[in-house]
Amino acid sequence: MRPNPYEAVPAVITDTIDETPLIRTLRLKPDRPLPFRTGQFIELSLPGVGEAPFTPSSSHFITDIMDVTIMKAGFVTEHIHRAKPGDRVGLRGPFGSSYPLEEFEGRDLLLLGGGCGLAPLRSLFLTLLDEIGKYKSVTFYAGAKTPQDCPFKDAFAEWHKHPQVKLVRAVDAVPPGETWEEEVCLVTGLLKKLDVDPRETPAVVCGPPVMMKFGTRDLLRLGFREDRIYLSMEKKMYCGFGQCRHCMMGEYYVCKDGPVFTYARIKDEEGIWD
Ligand SMILES: Cc1cc2nc3c(=O)[nH]c(=O)nc-3n(C[C@H](O)[C@H](O)[C@H](O)COP(=O)(O)OP(=O)(O)OC[C@H]3O[C@@H](n4cnc5c(N)ncnc54)[C@H](O)[C@@H]3O)c2cc1C
Numbered sequence: 027m028r029p030n031p032y033e034a035v036p037a038v039i040t041d042t043i044d045e046t047p048l049i050r051t052l053r054l055k056p057d058r059p060l061p062f063r064t065g066q067f068i069e070l071s072l073p074g075v076g077e078a079p080f081t082p083s084s085s086h087f088i089t090d091i092m093d094v095t096i097m098k099a100g101f102v103t104e105h106i107h108r109a110k111p112g113d114r115v116g117l118r119g120p121f122g123s124s125y126p127l128e129e130f131e132g133r134d135l136l137l138l139g140g141g142c143g144l145a146p147l148r149s150l151f152l153t154l155l156d157e158i159g160k161y162k163s164v165t166f167y168a169g170a171k172t173p174q175d176c177p178f179k180d181a182f183a184e185w186h187k188h189p190q191v192k193l194v195r196a197v198d199a200v201p202p203g204e205t206w207e208e209e210v211c212l213v214t215g216l217l218k219k220l221d222v223d224p225r226e227t228p229a230v231v232c233g234p235p236v237m238m239k240f241g242t243r244d245l246l247r248l249g250f251r252e253d254r255i256y257l258s259m260e261k262k263m264y265c266g267f268g269q270c271r272h273c274m275m276g277e278y279y280v281c282k283d284g285p286v287f288t289y290a291r292i293k294d295e296e297g298i299w300d
Contacts, residue, residue: 028178034071034116034170036062039109040091040191046170050107051083051095056117057094059089063124064153065146065258066287069266070094072109078102079121079263081266081285083145085152092117095145096176104262114196121266123286124258125150125230125256127160134162134222136229138241140169140213144177145232146258151185154265158190165192165222169213173206193220214241217248224249232258239299242289259284 037060041053062068064086071077084093098107109115135154139147147166154164165187170176176195186193194216196209209216214237229250231241238257245255261280263273268282276295278284292298 032118034069034118037092037115037117037121039113039115041111042109045179046175046256048098048175049095050098051093051118051177052106052109052115054092054094054115055090055115056092060092060117060120061089062086062092062249064127064149065124066120066122067266067281067285068092068094068117068119070106072102072105072221073114075105076102077116077118078106079266079281081146081149081258082120082154083148085149087153087156092154092243093148095142095148097142119266122281125286127153129254130154130228131160132162134227135164136222136227137164137166137168138213138217138229138231138233138245140233140237141171142177143174143231143237143258144168144170146232147230148181148205149177155185155188155191158188161190163190163192163222165220167168167213167216168193168195169233170195170197171275172199172201173204190299205240212240213237214244216259217241217244220248225251228254228256230256230258235299244291252293253288255289257287257292259287259292 034210035056037054037056040055043051067079067081069077080094083095137147196211196213200206259280261273264270266281268279273280
């Protein structure tokens with residue numbers, strides 16, 4: 027029987043991790059396992075407050091625990107940030123399309139992300155790591171505004187150790203009083219150093235619209251194929267399964283047809299970077 031898309035699975039918050047002043051990861055234990063494919067999203071509800079869509083940030087091979095990494099953006103996310111271990115939330119889903127892992131097998135891969143766009147990329151990255159033998163290499167370029175805005179600090183230190191992984195972080199600026207020993211540039215500036223064959227490499231891009239726009243432009247200039255650039259689109263979304271029409275992008279619903287699209291598929295739709 028197909029799961030009822032309106033029905034929320036209750037989950038308990040087992041831990042919270044403050045990643046940055048604005049980003050917090052909730053570790054959730056659903057009352058029953060909630061399988062998803064990396065790149066898909068869930069609707070997380072807080073009783074008496076409301077519901078919002080988020081992409082799990084944990085590996086899709088783990089179904090009894092789910093991490094969700096949330097940036098404070100407004101009413102619902104402010105309340106979610108106040109939640110404590112032991113509090114209960116609801117999870118609906120999973121919804122939408124996922125990253126096509128089969129198409130990544132045997133290849134070099136590029137992950138390019140910034141800010142809270144690093145949440146879905148963390149899920150993809152951890153999922154790839156769980157079966158790293160299937161892939162040639164993973165280059166992960168991660169950006170943030172300043173050092174204190176970098177999420178997953180401890181995890182990044184750990185991920186560096188993997189021989190097939192090339193992880194580079196960049197911040198836009200280092201304010202007085204903060205220290206930083208990695209790159210200082212826009213995350214897209216890291217593409218200059220890329221040493222993979224662009225025609226053969228899938229690139230997964232996730233971040234603020236302006237970063238996605240210029241990141242895609244730079245990838246195309248480098249020779250990446252339109253049908254191998256994967257974008258995780260975020261549009262204002264409510265129902266999560268193609269009924270309310272809030273997330274329409276041209277002929278597509280982001281909730282049903284996305285959130286993962288190739289650039290080739292949506293490049294002619296209006297307002298894709300809005
Ligand atoms: C597929 C998908 C995956 C997402 N994954 C993540 C994630 O992993 N981590 C994360 O921090 N955020 C994620 N978001 C964005 C998150 O859903 C919004 O930040 C959240 O809904 C804001 O709700 P609010 O009430 O706190 O803010 P509001 O005050 O309602 O709005 C603040 C900002 O959030 C945007 N927003 C509001 N409601 C929605 C909505 N229903 N859908 C999308 N954007 C909305 C608004 O355009 C505005 O820019 C995702 C959005 C989508 C569509």
